[in-house]
Amino acid sequence: MENNHFSMFAFHPVLLEAVERLQFYQPTEIQRQVIPAALNGKSVIGQSHTGSGKTHAYLLPLFNQIDVNKREVQFVITAPTRELAMQIHEEVKKIIHYADKDNQWFAKLLVGGTDKQKMMEKLKQPPHIVVGTPGRILDLVKEDAISLYSAKSFVIDEADLMLDLGFIHDVDQLLVRCKQDIQLLVFSATIPQRLEHFFKKYLKNPLHVKIDDKLSPETMEHRLIPLKHRTAAEVIFDITKTIQPYLAIIFTNGKELANELAASLQQKGLDVGLIHGGLTPRERKRMLKDIQNLRYQYIVATDLASRGIDIKGVSHVINAQLPKEEDFYIHRVGRTARAGMEGTAISLYDEQDLKLIEKLERKGLAFTFYTIKNGEWQEVKAWNERNLRTKTETNAEKEAWKKVRKTKKVKPGYKKKMKKQQEQIKRQLTKDTKRRK
Template identity: 75%
Template sequence: MQNEFERFPFKQEIQKAIQALQFNKPTEIQEKIIPDILNGTSVIGQSHTGSGKTHAYLLPLFNKIDENRQEIQLVITAPTRELAMQIHEEVKKIIQFAGMDNKWKAKLLVGGTDKKKMSEKLSQPPHIIVGTPGRILDLVTDDTISIYKADSFVIDEADLMLDLGFINDVDQLLIRSREDIQLLVFSATIPQRLEHFFRKYLENPLHVKIDNLPSPEKMEHRLIAQKHRDEADIIMDISKAIHPYLAIIFTNGKDLADKLAANLQQKGLETGIIHGGLKPRERKRVLKDIQNLRYQYIVATDLASRGIDIKGVSHVINAQLPKEEEFYIHRTGRTARAGLEGTAISLYGDDDLKLIQKLEQKGLEFTYCDVKNGSWRDAKSWNERGNRTKSSTDLDQQAWKQVKRTKKVKPGYKKKMKKQQEQIKKQLAKKTKPKRKK
């Protein structure tokens, strides 16, 4: 069977690396951007985790490396040291598989390492640097390295760069680069602030957006209506119903992550936690604990959906659904990777219906369910649940208006108020019920 990568005009060394990586058919993003990157075009790429994005830029950029030029030719930036380390591992693999260990040189430049030792190692400039923008900028401003002659510059996870406050460092690096540098930007979403940044540095770039959803035969998407219940209580019930190898529980922000992790730990679920607020040393320790299988559950923010690659995730649980479709795809893309199966379980409320509707319109199939005492139960879908008549909703509102509210709040007051509201609602329903004709 012919390898479909042979259609691209790659050098012999790159084709050799592709064979060793056991790549036979390009993914959609690789198909669309490799020819343009080979031609020197700047690219904006939007695609979800696991779409083959990293090799979509690494393979064509390696093809352009000139080992006889002893200067930095390729700069790759990532928002977190963990992601930079992962990209550097892939870079090392390509160099090894291409049989170019003695000719192509790459260096990882991230914080948490001895700057003086790093400077000594950079006395002979490498062809490729991979790192976090802050550390690369430090070394550039110290005149330890120069990136002025670099041909290509990669910004991976640009929107995460923006969220974590590193886009200004990237800006400072680009000011110190050639005006005609090939710029390759990858981002899950394109916030307005990024659009301004693109206009400053990109002229007629190729913009590719891959909307592919996770493969339905490998992924199961479950939805649980929260119905005013506590998230930690539902997740504890879920934990009795599933047997994860590793489950990531996503929240919308650091404070919510801290609160949920504390609640789950209090309830007896041994849980790790990862978010951008942790100190680098603490994050490194947690990741090591995860690799050593200390935790079965990790509470995380979106940093873990893109900024960190965690292996062996069998389940993704959304304690809160994200606000945008792309983030749902990125989160659920942490599981069902490399041909394995995976399950995504999301808690939802009325505020999430717009997102669910959009995902369903894209072809995503959800199973509506509930969980109690460790057992799954079927549940009505959001539109079936939402099919209550207007009169019923009106009665709800009228009844609540008539509920007597006490100034002193005592234990169980919510139950008493709800009971009172139900009684008033029944009385109102009797009054408004049309009389039968005799």
């Protein structure tokens, strides 16, 4: 027990036992900062990227405060997607099992895509912990199947994704039905303006914990490969011949592009999985099961998979299209190189992506530029080096035109002659510039 650094927190021995069985030895940075405040009943806004250990930063202090003498809802945990809710519920079940409290601590998963009547029957005995999507929980509250008024703490996980997917109104409706002084534990990778208004409504002097994760782990490599008038499927097919991923996620910007790319790669003989918000709950469930059973080496996905679903063992992230914003790039590549593993991010790009690349470089990301020739990776010059060269040539061109002698009388073929003269002067100017350098 001595080597368990979680003993620095005021946890009950039974919970420390569960932590040891979970094989957690050192708290992560967010756990170190959030747990003491959460144990004291303080509201917290935790800002950190995926993979920082935030789930247990709120689960452990909540479990420490369960009152088994009261069979009522004590904690509510909301997540924006049913997959995320299911994954949190799995962690909840694990802690209950490892603490040997299977018949004393009760938790229920409330998500759509399941039989509502059956769920209402099961809720006649209220659970201590409710985990679910805001819409389904609200639905059951309105049906009087469950009451949240007894809850001491309320968790909003992935709050910015909640906002993006339009569920923040449902969260608002749930909080209206809770006690005014309820402890709020909010976790979000980014804090958009609209979330700040929401926080002001419900949070009184919360502790704001911001973990400045490195943009991406040290063990992460970022490769860029130009499209050059080829389709994403052609380039990705070339890439698949040169890498051996444990699991690779191929990101696209939207459902239609994901469907098209998956179909093109399948035509080329690649067995790929597909995940996006347009799949039915049953299809998504089956796909996740196949992924867990390692049926696929490649998965085509939208940004839902960069935040809303936790897929284990990702060794490569391939961006078939680069996203429009830096944060989305960070979320995507954050799926790999987790827990000390190495990872590679390969992004296809063209001219319109240069602004984003430049922004990411300014933030400290180091990209390497490659092309694939004869099944081999070949390093090429960075895009800005090429830009500089083009700029120099453009300047030389302008200067050369200035020096061209304009004739007053226009004779046949004069344009050709002037162009030839301009070319000669330009060559000379470029030579002079090189010599001076």
